[in-house]
Amino acid sequence: MKGVVFHLESDLPPEAKFLLEDFRLAVNNAIRAAIGLRVTSRNALCKLAYRDFRQDFPRMYAQHLLSAFEVAASVLKNHRRRLRNRVDARIPYIRRLMMKAENQAYKLDRKSGIIALPIRARCHVELKLLISQYHRKYLDDTGLALGSLTVLPDRVIVAFRKDVPLAYVTESVLSIDTNEGSLDGVLAHRNEAEVVRTNFAEVAIIQQRHHDRRKRLQKKKAHDRHTSRRLCKREGRREHHRVEYRMHQVADSVISLAQKHKSVIVLEDFKGMKYKKNKDLNRRLSMWPRRKLHQIIEYKAAWRGIPVVKVDPRYSSRKCPICGRIQDSRMGAVFECECGWHLDRHINASINLLQTAISKGLEVAGGLRFDPGAFQH
Ligand SMILES: [Zn+2]
Incomplete structure (x- = not known):
């Protein structure tokens, strides 16, 4: 699934x-209804609240109402995660104007770009979309189906889905220690x-640099919390962009290597790793870029x-x-x-x-007789 902005x-x-406006109101009402009814899934919410909502929003297209339940359910999912982590426990409220339509609830003419x-x-x-060459690539690709809008x-964001990824027969393994x-x-x-x-x-x-800069800003503007917050936010956005940009470059290099050699990618599964609160906060933060x-x-x-295979990283190092x-x-x-x-510690881990x-049964076409000895000089 890829979201393309138009x-x-x-x-x-x-x-x-x-x-x-109606949609935002419906989502916010649905969030409160779900909390009141103690339900978490879209379906449960729909069952219990649909009739009331139909009365409150008599003019709204039924599909949009269902979609509002869906959005509310996903907002609540994040909310529950924040509650578990004990941060900002306020009941969420959607401020920005938005609406989401599932693919059966709108039509997009891919030639003319009219929704x-x-x-x-x-x-x-x-709605008439502005279409550049970049957009054409997605609109004209018949292998891509339309997802939600x-x-x-x-602006609008159209999700494109690849129906069947062109999975290849793997000929090599790219095993990576992160x-x-x-x-x-x-x-x-x-x-x-x-x-x-x-x-x-x-x-x-x-x-680190942005962290230091934020700290400095907070100190300097301690008398003016509003400005301090605004500047910190801007600082955070910049950091985010730079980090994200670099990470995409790194990921691209992995992907193109895997594609060139028809590899299956092996990564560590970080999922099972649990940390104690506070004590391991630094470790958790330093894990963030890797995840x-x-x-x-x-x-x-x-x-x-x-194909990507994830394996338990225990003892790999x-x-x-x-x-x-x-x-x-x-x-x-x-x-x-x-x-x-003896071998470079990281490379050794990737061999493990x-x-x-x-x-665990990973198979590669043509067989793989991997002999670590090849790395020993
Ligand atoms: Zn040994």
Whole structure:
């Protein structure tokens, strides 16, 4: 699923603006109704509240009402997560004007770029999209189906879905150990393997720099909380853009390598990792770029039909891939074992991930006789 942003040729017609207002109200009411009724899913909410909502919003197109329940359910899901993490427990309220329509609730003529958006039964407005070459690529691609439509006051977002990703028969494995400032791994072919690396050390540097700058701003503008908050927010946005940009570059390099060699990508599964509150806060923060990077890689891989396998990273940094011995503690830059095996610590970890994946049944066309010994000089 990929969201593509379109601007409109002219301002939103008044009927559409009213629809956005109604939709926002319906979402906010649905959020409160769900909390009152103690339900969490869209379906449960629909069952219990639909009749009332039909009366409160007699003019709204039924599909839009269902979509409002859907949006409310997803807002509440985030809310529950925040409650679990004990941050900002206020009941959410959607402020910005928006509406979301599922793909059966609107029509988009892909040639002319005209959206027919129903307002109520037998009444719709037309929105004319501004189309650039970039947009044409998506509109003309017959392999892409239309997903949901999100309407905002100044733009719309159309989701495109690839019906069947062109999954290839894998010929190699790209096993990656994700570290604080780098991806280190091996690309293993049938009979040979090579070390691959990419570095994103600057992400941590950007984060640190912005963190310091924010702290300074807060101190300097301590007398003026409003300005301080505004500046910090701007600072946060800049940081976000820079970090995101770099991460996409790194993910792209992984994806293009995998595509070129028809690889299956092996990554660590961070899911099981749990941290104690506060004590491990720093560790959690430093994990953020890695999780984010995985998210981007997985998303891009899915879009291109590149298979991704995630494996339990336990002991991957402490195990010897030759004799299986597990070292007591992490070591320096080089992993060394009593059996004589020694290798760059990160590359060693990626070999362990690869072996875990193979032992869990990962198969590669043509077979993979991976011999770690190839890395020993
Ligand atoms: Zn060993």
